[in-house]
Amino acid sequence: MALLEVKNLHASVAGNEILRGVDLTVNAGEVHAIMGPNGSGKSTLAHVLAGRPGYEVTAGQVRYKGQDLLAMTPEMRAREGVFLAFQYPVEIPGVSNVYFLKNALNAVRKHRGLPELDAFDFLSLVKEQAKLVDIDEELVKRPVNEGFSGGEKKRNEIFQMAILDPTLAILDETDSGLDIDALRIVASGVNSLRTPERAMIVVTHYQRLLNYIVPDFLHVLVDGRIALEGGKELALELEEKGYSWLEKEPPAKAQPVPVS
Amino acid sequence: MEAVSEETRATGLERSLADAYREGRSPRDPRWLTEIRRAGMDRFHEMGFPTVRDDAWKYTNVAPIRKVPFEPAPEAGPTAVPRIPDDLPERDGTQIVFVNGRYSRALSSARGRPDGLEVKSLKEVLEERPEWAEPYLGRIARDGNAFAAINAAFLEDGAFVRLPARTAVERPIHLILLSEPVFRPTLSHPRNLVIAEPGSQASLVETFIGTAGELYFTNAVTEVVLGEGAVLDFSRLERESDAAFHISTIAVSQGRDSHFTSHSISLGGALARNDLNVRLDAEGAECTLNGLFLGSGSQLLDNHTLIDHAKPHGTSRELYKGIMDGKSRGIFHGTIIVRPDAQKTDAMQTNKNLLLSKEALVNSEPALEIFADDVKCRHGSTIGQLDAAAMFYLRSRGIGEQEARDLLVYAFASDVASRIRVAPLRSFVERQLGLRLAGSGATAVREVIA
Numbered sequence: 001m002a003l004l005e006v007k008n009l010h011a012s013v014a015g016n017e018i019l020r021g022v023d024l025t026v027n028a029g030e031v032h033a034i035m036g037p038n039g040s041g042k043s044t045l046a047h048v049l050a051g052r053p054g055y056e057v058t059a060g061q062v063r064y065k066g067q068d069l070l071a072m073t074p075e076m077r078a079r080e081g082v083f084l085a086f087q088y089p090v091e092i093p094g095v096s097n098v099y100f101l102k103n104a105l106n107a108v109r110k111h112r113g114l115p116e117l118d119a120f121d122f123l124s125l126v127k128e129q130a131k132l133v134d135i136d137e138e139l140v141k142r143p144v145n146e147g148f149s150g151g152e153k154k155r156n157e158i159f160q161m162a163i164l165d166p167t168l169a170i171l172d173e174t175d176s177g178l179d180i181d182a183l184r185i186v187a188s189g190v191n192s193l194r195t196p197e198r199a200m201i202v203v204t205h206y207q208r209l210l211n212y213i214v215p216d217f218l219h220v221l222v223d224g225r226i227a228l229e230g231g232k233e234l235a236l237e238l239e240e241k242g243y244s245w246l247e248k249e250p251p252a253k254a255q256p257v258p259v260s
Numbered sequence: 261m262e263a264v265s266e267e268t269r270a271t272g273l274e275r276s277l278a279d280a281y282r283e284g285r286s287p288r289d290p291r292w293l294t295e296i297r298r299a300g301m302d303r304f305h306e307m308g309f310p311t312v313r314d315d316a317w318k319y320t321n322v323a324p325i326r327k328v329p330f331e332p333a334p335e336a337g338p339t340a341v342p343r344i345p346d347d348l349p350e351r352d353g354t355q356i357v358f359v360n361g362r363y364s365r366a367l368s369s370a371r372g373r374p375d376g377l378e379v380k381s382l383k384e385v386l387e388e389r390p391e392w393a394e395p396y397l398g399r400i401a402r403d404g405n406a407f408a409a410i411n412a413a414f415l416e417d418g419a420f421v422r423l424p425a426r427t428a429v430e431r432p433i434h435l436i437l438l439s440e441p442v443f444r445p446t447l448s449h450p451r452n453l454v455i456a457e458p459g460s461q462a463s464l465v466e467t468f469i470g471t472a473g474e475l476y477f478t479n480a481v482t483e484v485v486l487g488e489g490a491v492l493d494f495s496r497l498e499r500e501s502d503a504a505f506h507i508s509t510i511a512v513s514q515g516r517d518s519h520f521t522s523h524s525i526s527l528g529g530a531l532a533r534n535d536l537n538v539r540l541d542a543e544g545a546e547c548t549l550n551g552l553f554l555g556s557g558s559q560l561l562d563n564h565t566l567i568d569h570a571k572p573h574g575t576s577r578e579l580y581k582g583i584m585d586g587k588s589r590g591i592f593h594g595t596i597i598v599r600p601d602a603q604k605t606d607a608m609q610t611n612k613n614l615l616l617s618k619e620a621l622v623n624s625e626p627a628l629e630i631f632a633d634d635v636k637c638r639h640g641s642t643i644g645q646l647d648a649a650a651m652f653y654l655r656s657r658g659i660g661e662q663e664a665r666d667l668l669v670y671a672f673a674s675d676v677a678s679r680i681r682v683a684p685l686r687s688f689v690e691r692q693l694g695l696r697l698a699g700s701g702a703t704a705v706r707e708v709i710a
Contacts, residue, residue, distance in 0.1 A: 050656050053648070078658035090653040094671025103667075104657035111658070144653075164657065
C-alpha cells in the first residue's frame, strides 16, 4: 500500500480553482520533488495536504496510510505523522518555541500511544536535534519565530520536523530566501532525516535545492495539474528551458521513472 | 405645571442622592471638608449625569445606573462580620478592608507594618488628624467627571495611606473594597488617599470585589500624590459582581523624578468605567500604565487614561490590552497632553485588542495633544481577531484547536500580566486568565508561555 495516494485532486482558494486534478503516489522512503512556475499550485497542494482551513477540496480524494486524509483535522494529520515545513513560518509572540514544541510532541506521542516526555527528556532531545540543523539553543527558547532571520526560521522548521519525527514531511519552498550556506545546512538536516520509513515531498521553484536534496521522483505542476514527471535529471532540463514551453504544450502523461 | 424634560427630571439615582445629601453631616467636620463636599455637589449639579452626547461618554451609557435608586448601606452594616472571599491574591502584609464603603476594623490587619507607615481609615484621620489629609484631599482629583464630583459630595471614608519618606516598604499594602449584599441596592463612595512621601517606595494593591449576581454601585475615587523621587507600584484589581456598576477615578500627581507604575486589571462589573489621570507635575517624572480588560457576556468595560506631561524630561509608557468575548464591549481612550513647558518629553502609548466573538466590540481612541516642539511621542492601536495563520501553524504541529486558541489568547494577555510586580497578584491574574479560557486546564496553558 502506498503511503500517500492523491487522486484527481481539485481544490479552490477563495473561489478560484487552483488544483485541477492532481494525481500523486508516494511510497515510504521516497523523496518526491514538486516543481513548477509561480502560481501553478505547488504551495496550495502542500497546504491542502496539511489541512489548511479555507483551502476547499472540490473533487478527488487523498488516502494516507489507507485512511481518508481529507476527513482529518490539521492536528489529527500532524498526530498521524504529516508535517508541513512552512514557506513562511508564522511568528507567535508570547509563546516560547521550546514549550510549544513540547506540547506538540506530547500531543503526537499521546496519539501514538507513547508516554509523554518530561521536561528533562524533552530538553535532551532538543539538545540532540538542535545540532542537526545547527540551530542555537537560545533561539529555541525564544518566542516562536519572533525576530528570527529568514534562515533561522527555515532551520527552525527542520528542527521541528526532527523533533516531531513525521512519516510524511512536506517541505514548502524551504529553499526560498536562503543563501548557499544556509541552504547547505538546511539540506543536510533534511538528508539526515531520510529513512526507509519516512517519505518527503519537496516543493520548490528552483532546481538549486535538488542538488542538495536529491529526489527519487520529480513532478512538474503547471496550471494545477502534473504536466510532466521523471527523475532528477528532469530538474536540469527545466533549469535550462524554464517552464514556459510546458505551459503551451499538452501535458505529457509519463510514468514516474526511478532514479538509477 | 410645565412638563419637565428627560434631562432635568430627577431620576431614581438623582433623587436618592439628593435625599442622602440633605441628611447632613457631623457639625464637627472641619470647614474645609464641608467645603469639598459642597463644591462636589455644586459641580455635579452643574455638570449633571453624562450622556452619550458627551464625548468622553459616547460609548458608555450610564442610563441603567441612573434608573436605580441606590442608597447608602446602613450604618451598622450586615450583622455578622463578612468574610473576605478566598479567591483573591494571597496577602502577607498590611491590609485595610472596607465593606460597602465603611471601614472594617475586624477584617483589617496591620501585620508587619514598618515604622512610619500609616494605613488608616480616612474617616478616622479626618476626625483625629485632619491636617494629615488637608493638603491633598480633593486637590489631586479636582477636575474629575460628574461621578468624581458625586464622590466628593459624599466623601466620608476610604483608605488613608502614607508612605514614610526615604523608606522602602517591603510587603505590598492591600486595600480591599468589598461589597456585601444588603436588602436594597446600595452604593458606596470610597475615597482613598495615598501619600508617597519623598524617597518612599512601596507596592499597593487596590481590590474591588463583590458577590456574584448582586446589584450595587461602587463610585470610587483614589487620589495619589508622589513626592520627589518616590516610587510607587500601584495595582488595581476590579472584580465587581457581574450585575454591579463600577465607576472610578484614580488621580495621580507626580513630583520630581518620581516613578509611578500602575497595573489595571478589569474583570468584573456589568458596567465598569475607570478614569486614570496622571499628571507629571515636575521634571524627570516617569509613569508606566499597564492595563488588561477581559470582557464576556454583555459586560461593558471602559478605560479612559490621561497622561498630562506638564514639565520637561518626563517619560510615559502605556500598554493596555483588551480581550472581548460574547457580546461584551471594550473601550480604550488614551489622551496624552504635552504642555508647552514639557520639552524632552518621551511618551509611548500602545493599545491592542483581541475580539473572540463576532458580537464583541472594541473602540480604541488615542488622542495626542502636543504643544511642545522637542518631544518624542508615539502611539499605536490595533483591533483584531485570533491570527488564522498562527492557529493553523499550531494545529499543523499537532496541537488541538481549542488548546491552540487558548494558547494564543493567553500569550496575548500574558504580555501585560507578566509585568505585574506583586507576585501573588501576578499568579492570581494568570490563574484567572486560565479559568476564563474554556477547554484545557490553566496550568497546561501556563506552562507553554515564554
